[in-house]
Amino acid sequence: MKFMSIRDFRSRPIRNDLASDPEIVLTANGQPVAVVSAVEPDTVEDELVALRRARARVAIDRMRAQAKACGLDKMTMDEIDAIITDVRRKRRAGK
Template identity: 40%
Template sequence: MRLVSIRELRTKTRSIGEWLSADEDIVLTSNGKPIAILSPVTEETFEVELMAMRQARAVRALNRLQEFSHLSGVNQLSDEDINHEISAARRTHMEHKECE
């Protein structure tokens, strides 16, 4: 995996294309900090690669939600508490829709 700055992205476009063609992932940096990952794809692999990235993001989001629920204590709600929260959210949603 190579590290490439934004400046290098502008000045070494051809080299970066060659690295990607050689199946290398590239970490794009700004001020020395990673901001993006460039990953090689082809027309045939584009959809699969995109789906894999989206799935990884969803898993990270789920992990963050689980961590938040644990830290805030909401992971200990009873089924009755959960149903009460769902009902309250639905009431609020319906009231908001009626106001429109």
């Protein structure tokens, strides 16, 4: 995986870089801010769907890890239902 500053990205074409390395991480002040990925014209939508699914999977994995770290993975369905009921009741009451 290649890293490139946004300044370099603006000043030079990256088509040749993408031919040799299909993903380039763009950086600003040394920190990653975006990923540029090579795609084919007929697979753009499929690539975007796959990227969104991968992001969702990572988000779910993080939520599960956080829940486990807090001990929330041991809650029963009755406890979960009670919390949901309480939150809904408070929303209806305007709190």
